Amino acid sequence: MSTIRQRPNYGDHSTIPQKQAERCDNDRTGKASSANSAFLSRSGMRNIFLAVLGLSLCYRWLRKDLPHPSDTTYAICSKEGNKIYTVDEHNTQQQCVVVHRGYIVETGSLQDIKGLRKSLPYIGAALNIRYIPDGSIVVPGISDSHGHILEYGASQQLPLEGTKTIQDTVARVREFILSNPDVYNDTSKFIMGGGWDHTVWPSSGWPSAADLDADPVIRGRPVILQSKDCHALWVSLRAIESSLPFPEAIEGGVIVRDDTGSPTGLLLDNAQDLLKQPKLTESDLLRRFKVAVKDAHSLGLTSIHDAGLDPISLAFFKRQAELGTLPIRIYGMTYFNEDKAYWGNTTTPVIGAGNGRLTARSVKIFADGALRTGGAALYEPYTDNPSTPGFMRLDSDVLFDVIPKFLRDGWQVNVHAIGDRANGIVLDAFEASLVGVNVTALRPRLEHAQMMTKADMARLGRLGVIASVQPTHAISDMWYAQDRLGPERVKQLYAFRSLIDSGARITLGSDFPVESMNPLSGFYAAITRVSPDGKSPHGSEGWFPEQRLTRTEALRGMTIDPAYASFTENTLGSLEIGKRADYVVLSQDIMTVPANKILSTEVLATAIDGDVVHGSI
Known part of the structure; x- marks a missing residue:
């Protein structure tokens, strides 16, 4: 090596x-x-x-x-x-x-x-x-350590969060078409939305193109609907037809087919890349960006770690930076495509563009899929689907090949890993790559680190790899997690306290638009592990309450810890002499009010470099 x-x-x-x-x-x-x-x-x-x-x-x-x-x-x-x-x-x-x-x-x-x-x-x-x-x-x-800026803007065009059934979701698409004359009058116009969640529907089956095309208003239109976890696409027949032919199979993904072998209209993980979509215009990108930034400011976010900048997104952010000061700090993770040539030694990191507000000095690699869609890579098969243990989205040999190369060439390496097997394999690759290396200078990250064995939690702390976690995922997944994993394995899921006790440093994010962009939702979830209405499968004390964080840990997890995870702890993350004046005024003291009042907190003002960008003071 x-x-x-x-x-x-x-x-x-x-x-x-x-x-x-x-x-x-x-x-x-x-x-x-x-x-x-x-x-x-x-x-x-x-x-x-x-x-x-x-x-x-x-x-x-x-x-x-x-x-x-x-x-x-x-x-x-x-x-x-x-x-x-x-x-x-x-x-x-x-x-x-x-x-x-x-x-x-x-x-x-x-x-x-x-x-x-x-x-x-x-x-x-x-x-x-x-x-x-x-x-x-x-x-x-406040910083969000794991979000998707342009994807959030896109999801707000046709949000499907909260739909209760397949039919309810189809009805929302129909309503969108009827409410927008430019869409209704042009049957060739692509209709794009996101946020549907099959885990809360009464039926355990997947949605299909037939469900969309059963509606006469939708029938014959190209429709692309992203799942809540962004690991599945539900598309119409018209959208499929424009992308055919599909291969028989794709590594790291699934083309869901019917009994005749025809695609049903559902594409999982890497199979999503097979769908041909219209090229986004500059106005499309700018509209999405403005929506995301406006909402971020209103929620107290001054910095976002964008977890997976594809070439189009990165190029857009660079263009915006060249035009002047960006309206928010962006720490970008450049998307890794294993089908492309290695670029770590030929690409120059972006450092402090847009008046110091755009940096892209890390690479984002996907190891496996998601727990919600059954694609997280586990050591043992799923309890509710014994036919599969999930899957890796890329061969482990790729991890052992590219991780040391990126580290050698000065890039921070951030790897998406959900299942215990995926996290174990990624830690194997990190351990082999970090021998004799100053980890503090490189700060590798596990994005999500959702499910880990006790041995791997200890190894995470020993190696100095940062765990980038999302507390709101825990209170979303707690309702189905035990059915999926069983009563013993589920204890390894979202074990935040165990991670900290192992010596690991964690940083908090939301993975928006998968979850709410509101950082106080993450703060609340981290310290309570109950739903907004105070419930959990284990009662009002929280889902595995022993894994709760303290309020101080949660506040640091969305301020100074994200700064450390993005190499900016000397200028951001705390209100100390010599640092940039990024601050938020909250309507009540989230560090002392009863937990059930935290989500009623309002952001009165958000300031970046001392300039108030939301509210007033």
Whole structure:
């Protein structure tokens, strides 16, 4: 096996040097040496920081690709005391934070902040203090560690979430057609929607093209409907006909067929790639992007890890970055296609484009399918379908071949793995590839890490591989999981506490549009493991309540931990001096209110680089 050579830590190319940020942190936590502590007092550190900031801003003004920074200086404070959760190393709470030109330059009490004009001359005669409403709190900008931006925008065109039966879903497609004259009058126009979930329907069978074409309004139209977990497509006969002929079989996927061997209109996992779909226009992509960003801002998201950028999506985000500052931070995982030539040594990572808001320095590899559609790779057959243990979407030899290559060439490797067998095989590949390597510099990730043996949980912690998990999946899947896996194996599923106790670092996401984009839904699910109405198969205490996270762990899991998982912990993820001023104002204190009130929390304001992009303060 080839030796892995380390590449520099790309990190976040902000204007604040990494060493400067580290010195600030050390000074505040008492970790600096006594000599440094004597020389670099708090005020001294602040002055050094501001000098560096001033020089860097001058440099940025000379660059045509970056906009002039805002001159805005203000403090955000609470009249009720320390209601700002900084999420620093010690989870400190503060009363005020001072923002200058998009960065945090001071934290402290209201009294301390009011006296800053003596030490910070640029403030002027008086500091602009913005008070948050009574009862509200401030947290760092929230990150979703695993979402799909453009796919979310597409799903909002014809959302199928919540339909109760096949017929209910067909009726929603019919209503969409009748409600849109441009669609109704053009029978050749592709109709695309998503979010249907067969696990909540009374029938255990799959939907088919015949179900769609039984409706006279739908019949003869090309219809493509993505499943809730994005691992299945339900399509009409017209959509199938435009893609024929299909191969007899496809590795890592299933073409569902009837007794005569004809496709029924359902394609699972890799078989989805067989369907020919219309090419998206720039206006299509832009419309989807705007919908996703607007909703993200309204929910307090300032950063999204896009889990699987295909070439079209990545090219679109690059074009948007070239046009100027992106409206949200995007950490992209570039899609790996095993049928294409290896590109890790010929492709340059995108680092900090769009005024530092677009980075694509990782690769996303799919190991297996999904539990919901029975494609997750298990060691033993499914309890409710003993004929299959699921399947791998690619041969394990591919993992052992490409993972060390990508790591060698400086790419973070993120692998989708759901079933216990898939996670075991991926960890085998990681273990073989990480021998003698600085894991902190590479930070490989398991995307989902849903079901693992106890031995593999321990190995995950030992190897230092990050577990990127989605708490809302747990409260969605808990209703059918035991039927699918049996009473013993199900204990290995969504075992978040066991992962942490094994020494693993986890980071939280939603996998939207599979689940709600609302990060507070994930926070609630992580600490309660009950449905929004307070129920679970194990009662009101939660589904396997011993696997719950604490509120502090959940808050860190959607702020500083995603920053670490995207190499930006020195500039994002907490409200500390020297970091970018990304923050969210929440209407109530999610760290103390009763759990059943968390989902009623409103986002009063979302700020990126100190600029409020949603709400007001």
